[in-house]
Amino acid sequence: MRANTADGRETFGGRELGRQDALSLKPILYLRRAQNLYGNSQLCRIMRNISTNVNLLDILFSVFVIVYARASFSSSSSSSFSCSRAVINLRPLGNDKSLLTKYDSVNFGDVYIPNDLNPPKSRELPEFKRLAHGLRSGNITIMDARTFYIPNLHYDGLGPDAYFFVGNGSEPSPHGIKLPNEIGSLEPLKGYQGEDIEIQLPKSLTVHSIDWLAVWCVQHTHNFGHVIIPDDLDVPPALGQTKITTSSTTQDPEGHWEMNNCRELMPGRLHVNWEVQGDWLQVQLTGKIKDDQYMAFGLSGNPNIVTMIGGDVVVAFYDREKNTFHAEDYYLLATMECRGKNGVCQDELLGGRNDAVLVSGTRRNGVSCIVYRRPMQTNEAINDRAVPLDEEALVIAAIGPLFGTVARRPGAHSSSDMTKNEIRITFGSKNDNTCATSLYNIDDDDESLSAWPPNIIIGKNQFVARLGPSGGERGYKAITGHFAGDVVWYINDKLIPEIYVERKQTYTFIVEGGNDPNKVGHYHPLYITDSPEGGFGQILDAEKNQRVFAGIVFDSEGYPLPTTAGRYCEWKFRSYDRSSEMETFDAFFDSLKLSCEDDGKGAILNWTVLEETPDTVYYQSYSQPNVGWKIHVVDPGYKFNDDKSAAPAIIAVNLPLWTMMTLRLFPAYAVGRIFTIIGLL
Structure with a gap:
């Protein structure tokens, strides 16, 4: 099938071979991963299954994969590879029809491996230079001429227009090219938290044509960090041996993946x-x-x-x-x-x-x-x-x-x-x-359940704190506007009541929220804080700026120690959660029963309200956020309305004589003047 013309030019199947064809006939020694992908028998099956639909260059490519794989398996400096009963249907590159060639045994090629062979291999570079937005990584590896492996990548994702960026010069500049991320997307980079990723250069570039790889913000021309690409690279060419799984899905116009x-x-x-x-x-x-x-x-x-x-x-x-x-x-x-x-x-x-x-x-x-x-x-x-x-x-x-x-x-x-x-x-x-x-097509539920009226405790000096269910849509969530877990505080058998206390007075809390930190969900020491969330034991050190007024002490090293861990008591459902059925909290409370640990007793918290205490503080759980609610701190002598809601004391106002006469002659005008005066007081 392969022959020479009279002037020495090579032909194959009656077609003259050009320069590109000749290059394709060279044994490809760079496919170092072929031996990991195919065994001898599998390679033979590949060759047997080649049909008339296969381009000649594809066949030659497969032949050279086999040649290299066999050479890699052999320890000798010269070897060959053959398959018995191989049937190959060849279609030349031109329009000529091919003949069917059948071999009982065929040698696909020979290759000589020198003992001192030093094939191209991956090259490890330093990590990203750490300049901005928490960018850091492990040492970056060039896998082949177009592929970078970036391990343990961290980036906070806050750059408004950041991309992987490559270019020329001694340092990153705006005159670079954006690279797709690890899933082939050219969207601005999101945050990374230690991921190992691979990214690829476009087919028009190789690592030999660039000087740096960076994370670059195009909008602000800001370099978040980079690594320099050395000149003396001897890495494998990008022949498809390094596979990156890219997204095969598409996005609809609203940005959702189909x-x-x-x-x-x-x-x-x-x-x-x-x-x-x-x-x-x-x-x-x-x-x-x-x-x-x-x-x-x-x-x-x-x-x-x-x-x-x-x-x-x-x-x-x-x-x-x-x-x-x-x-x-x-x-x-x-x-x-x-x-x-x-x-x-x-x-x-x-x-x-x-x-x-x-x-x-x-x-x-x-x-x-x-x-x-x-x-x-x-x-x-x-x-x-x-x-x-x-x-x-x-x-x-x-x-x-x-x-x-x-x-x-x-x-x-x-x-x-x-x-x-x-x-x-x-x-x-x-x-x-x-x-x-x-x-997106489901309307919001307008028939939401009505909230129970908030519970209020006024004029009490002793409070018993236990746990109970949150009350579903009518309870904690509706009252506070926050989401709760399965249990919240019940004070004096009331669901998260708003408590009123006076400055300079002392109050006692008997806390039955659990005393064993190892009992998951049954450990809720009560403390008083200015935080609407609470959960002091769960928050990060950087967030521990909430003030604590009672229930937690700090050791010499500043470590917090809760002091109000008593036995565990919980109001539980007699049968199931009936909060959605009950129009009032009292009706819901009747569907509960109290369950307490047999041993132990409640912890005692005595709290004297100082003059500098803010007007609003919160009783909370040390171990879980959103368990408690408000404490209103008022001055001595604070007056309350008949319905037990808090209100300022009545203001006495002395009105001038002309105002009194105006009130008799022009009542509507006078009333407006009175409210204006009161508003200025």
Whole structure:
């Protein structure tokens, strides 16, 4: 089939070979990963299956893969590779019809491997220079002529127009080129929290044609950090051996990713879309939630029953203050906020890493839509669970409140804000869509339950504090405007009452919120603070600027110690939560029963209200946010209305004689004058 013309030019199948064809006939020694991809028998099968539809250059490419693979397997300096009974159908590059060539045995080529061969290999560079926005990484590796591997990448995501950027010169400048991120997107970079990623240069560039790689803000021409590319690189060419899984999904005009798989996790509230992309699972969570709430989705802690404990989930949320979206990897050790290394904790706090990679996020019309990716398989055997591809997986989901100011974190959700029934998903499936209606098309529920009137305690000096249910939509949430967990404070058998106290007076709290820190959810020392959230034991050091007036002491090193940890008492449902059925709190309270620990007694907190105490403080739980409510601090002699609501003492006003006469002659005008005078007092 291969021959020479009279003037010495080479032909193949009657067609003259050009320069590019000749280059393609050279043994390709750079495919160092071929031996990891194919064994001898598999390579033979590849050659046997080549049909008349295959271009000649594709055949030659496969031949040279085999040649190199065989050479790599052999320890000798010269070797050859052959397959028995190989049938090859060749179609020349031109329009000529080819003949069928059949061999009982065929040698595809020989190659000589020198003993001192030093093939091209990857090159490790330093980490990103740390200049701005928390950018840092591990040492960056050039995998081939177009691929960078960036391990342990951190970036706060707050740059308004930041991209991976390459260019020429001694340092980064505006005259560079944007690079797609690890999923092939040219959107501004989101935050990274220790992810390992790979990015690629466009086909028009190689590492030999650039001098630096940076994270660059185009809008402000600001270099967040960079690494210099050396000149003496001997790295493998980019022949496709380094695979990057890029997104195969598209976005609709509103920025939502179109994935054909969808399940309704919580009717009318939470949907999940998903798609497997190589070694990654891409997930879209869409929730009809408040902007101070989170969405959580992941694998059940037990593959056979729905359980949160042991669950591997991603918590996704929108940070309203920073206008950023987040997707964070969590492991559920217990049903409480993370305390030490117990509770609902980020993988990073447990010695692991955040394997969730944020892709995009939108917030519109009361709906949060967040897209993230996570590996199908990680190397964290304890904190992460592998995502099965072709087997059903039991999944869990929840919606809950966000706490914290410096760093937002998930709080305890109520029992009505989680999946209860079994939801099983085969993640490798196609067109598994049972979502009938978009959450954007669901109207807000105008028939919300009416709130119970707030409870008020006036003129008492002793208070008994126990735990009880939050009262659903009529209770804590409706009264405070905040989300609560499953339990809140009941003071003197009233759901989070507003308490009135006077300065210079002493008050006693008998606290029965639990005294064993190891009992998850049953440890709530009471303290008094100026924080509407509380949860002093859960907040970050950077957030501990709340003032404490009683219930916590600090040791010589400044470590907080709660002092009001008594036995545990809780008001529980006699049958089920009937808060939605009850028009009054008193009716709801009749559906509860008190359950206390047999041993122990309540802790005593004596609080003398100082003159400098603010007008509003809060009784809270040390171990969990949003458990308590307001204490109004008033001066001695403060007057109250007949309905026991607080009001200023009546102001006596002496009116001039001309005003009194005006009142008799022009009553409407006079009344207006009186209120004007009072307003100036």
